[in-house]
Amino acid sequence: MAATHRATARYAAEWLGIALVFAVLTAAVTWPQSAHITTRVHEHDDALFSMWRLSWIAEALTTQPTRLFDAPIFHPETRTLAYSDAVLLQGLAATAALSVGVPLLATYNVLLLAGPWLSALGTYLLLRSLLSTRAAAKQHAEASTHEGRPPRAAADQVWPAIIGGVVFGLLPYRIDHFMHLELQWSQWMPLACWALHRTVTQGRIRDGVLTAVFVLAQFLSCIYYGLFLTLALAVSAPLLLLVPTRAPILAIARALIVGAILCAAPLAAYGAPYRANQQAFGGRAAWEIYAYSASPGSFVSAPPENRLYGMATAQYGGPERRLFPGVLALLLSGVGLWVARVRRECWMYVVALVTSAVLALGTRTPVYAAVLALVPPLRGLRAPARFGMVMALALAVLAGLGASWAIGRMRHRAWRHALGGLLVAGLLIEYASEVGPLYPRAQRTPVYALWLRGQPAGGVLELPAPHPGEQPRHDPEWSFLARFHRQPLVNGYSGYYPRSYLDLLNTLIWFPSAESVGALRARGVRYIVVHEDRYLPGEFLEFDRRLRRTRGITLVGYFADLQYPAAIFTLEPE
Numbered sequence: 212m213a214a215t216h217r218a219t220a221r222y223a224a225e226w227l228g229i230a231l232v233f234a235v236l237t238a239a240v241t242w243p244q245s246a247h248i249t250t251r252v253h254e255h256d257d258a259l260f261s262m263w264r265l266s267w268i269a270e271a272l273t274t275q276p277t278r279l280f281d282a283p284i285f286h287p288e289t290r291t292l293a294y295s296d297a298v299l300l301q302g303l304a305a306t307a308a309l310s311v312g313v314p315l316l317a318t319y320n321v322l323l324l325a326g327p328w329l330s331a332l333g334t335y336l337l338l339r340s341l342l343s344t345r346a347a348a349k350q351h352a353e354a355s356t357h358e359g360r361p362p363r364a365a366a367d368q369v370w371p372a373i374i375g376g377v378v379f380g381l382l383p384y385r386i387d388h389f390m391h392l393e394l395q396w397s398q399w400m401p402l403a404c405w406a407l408h409r410t411v412t413q414g415r416i417r418d419g420v421l422t423a424v425f426v427l428a429q430f431l432s433c434i435y436y437g438l439f440l441t442l443a444l445a446v447s448a449p450l451l452l453l454v455p456t457r458a459p460i461l462a463i464a465r466a467l468i469v470g471a472i473l474c475a476a477p478l479a480a481y482g483a484p485y486r487a488n489q490q491a492f493g494g495r496a497a498w499e500i501y502a503y504s505a506s507p508g509s510f511v512s513a514p515p516e517n518r519l520y521g522m523a524t525a526q527y528g529g530p531e532r533r534l535f536p537g538v539l540a541l542l543l544s545g546v547g548l549w550v551a552r553v554r555r556e557c558w559m560y561v562v563a564l565v566t567s568a569v570l571a572l573g574t575r576t577p578v579y580a581a582v583l584a585l586v587p588p589l590r591g592l593r594a595p596a597r598f599g600m601v602m603a604l605a606l607a608v609l610a611g612l613g614a615s616w617a618i619g620r621m622r623h624r625a626w627r628h629a630l631g632g633l634l635v636a637g638l639l640i641e642y643a644s645e646v647g648p649l650y651p652r653a654q655r656t657p658v659y660a661l662w663l664r665g666q667p668a669g670g671v672l673e674l675p676a677p678h679p680g681e682q683p684r685h686d687p688e689w690s691f692l693a694r695f696h697r698q699p700l701v702n703g704y705s706g707y708y709p710r711s712y713l714d715l716l717n718t719l720i721w722f723p724s725a726e727s728v729g730a731l732r733a734r735g736v737r738y739i740v741v742h743e744d745r746y747l748p749g750e751f752l753e754f755d756r757r758l759r760r761t762r763g764i765t766l767v768g769y770f771a772d773l774q775y776p777a778a779i780f781t782l783e784p785e
Contacts, residue, residue, distance in 0.1 A: 326395025370631025419466025504573025669737025
């Protein structure tokens with residue numbers, strides 16, 4: 212009994228310590244965002260978009276859950292939440308936080324930083340499991356009656372697991388996507404691999420179910436990563452059957468099939484609006500997929516925010532196409548490739564690395580075109596370069612193997628800890644970045660939105676709207692502010708733009724012409740908000756006079772606000 216308590220205490224102490232370490236490292240690499248949790252977000256439009264998604268999901272789940280995907284943008288279109296990733300799991304977490312009074316901006320920032328932190332922890336768990344020797348497992352089995360808990364941590368297991376966690380959780384790719392909430396939530400990928408290893412070695416149904424649950428969770432957090440992980444595992448995971456200590460194939464198959472059956476229904480339900488939208492809009496254009504495919508230069512390109520490599524290498528990639536993991540990670544993973552040759556349970560990561568690197572190149576190679584034909588959901592995704600995160604996981608595991616080999620060569624315990632600490636420090640130097648710029652966003656209800664919130668339901672057009680081909684302009688901000696007035700918005704911002712909205716923008720060039728006014732009536736517009744500060748002074752006065760002279764449009768009033776001064780007009784029905 213005493214031995215059990217000691218093992219439990221060691222287990223808890225290790226994980227509390229590791230969680231704290233990764234929290235500190237996440238805060239350091241993403242500084243100064245961690246210092247402005249409650250006040251600032253990345254200035255990119257997608258940060259506003261993510262806050263809009265979280266706010267809408269929280270409202271829909273608590274008031275009208277059956278209308279979840281009919282978000283109030285691009286009114287009167289339906290399934291608008293599925294124009295982009297719905298980030299359902301993040302939305303569920305936000306619903307809980309917002310319901311107890313946590314501000315939206317703080318909720319978003321915490322969820323954003325939770326992605327790298329949890330991803331590092333998940334990778335630590337995966338590598339600790341892979342690096343545990345049979346002797347250590349036997350020692351633990353004798354010391355504790357609790358399954359799955361490790362024995363006393365050893366330097367050649369803990370430090371490599373930390374190193375792998377740093378590589379996957381904090382590599383420069385994350386800074387390049389710091390405005391993308393869904394692309395930070397990759398923690399389910401290492402957890403799915405961890406559960407898959409357990410399924411193969413033990414053949415238990417609960418592990419197979421856990422594998423499927425983690426894959427499902429990845430889909431519900433980030434559709435890109437869910438689909439990319441599934442493809443990578445489909446190619447690489449069969450190599451686990453070569454592990455000499457595996458369970459019988461029938462037991463493994465039974466466990467995975469049960470898990471797949473249990474998770475198939477929720478995944479199909481979640482994917483239904485996306486399938487409907489893909490049928491309505493068609494897949495991504497060939498030029499889009501090519502533009503967001505990695506190039507050979509992407510693999511040596513770091514984002515411009517990276518202090519060490521950004522200035523020298525950013526030019527070789529481009530937005531969404533910078534996949535350089537750092538020199539040290541490459542060196543360690545190179546050693547890991549050599550180590551993996553005699554560790555069959557790690558061969559899958561070699562294949563996953565090659566597979567994800569090739570697929571990240573997208574339509575720059577004929578391979579991706581063939582995969583597109585075989586996997587229809589891929590046609591709705593425009594950025595093959597995001598396979599870089601699957602590649603990062605494989606690199607992190609191999610880097611952990613390489614670090615374990617190097618640290619294990621040290622004869623003295625102090626030397627092992629010193630080398631482990633130096634390797635982590637080296638990674639942090641390579642990953643240091645200037646996150647930002649950060650921008651304060653409205654957390655109070657603008658005066659005009661407060662008035663709209665008290666009015667009968669009706670479509671809202673907020674001006675100025677973008678000119679055709681110049682999207683999004685102010686639309687991300689108008690979408691975000693619509694969460695304050697809660698009226699359906701004709702404007703919108705997402706991964707897709709419906710044809711009806713693009714046609715409306717063409718018509719609005721001549722607003723308030725009779726044709727454009729008729730188009731607004733056809734879309735159910737009742738309120739027109741003109742943001743005075745977004746026009747030149749003379750331009751606003753002239754536009755204001757034209758609106759007040761237009762038949763059927765009535766001025767409600769001017770709403771003074773230091774941040775969002777606006778004039779509101781009503782549009783009478785025909």
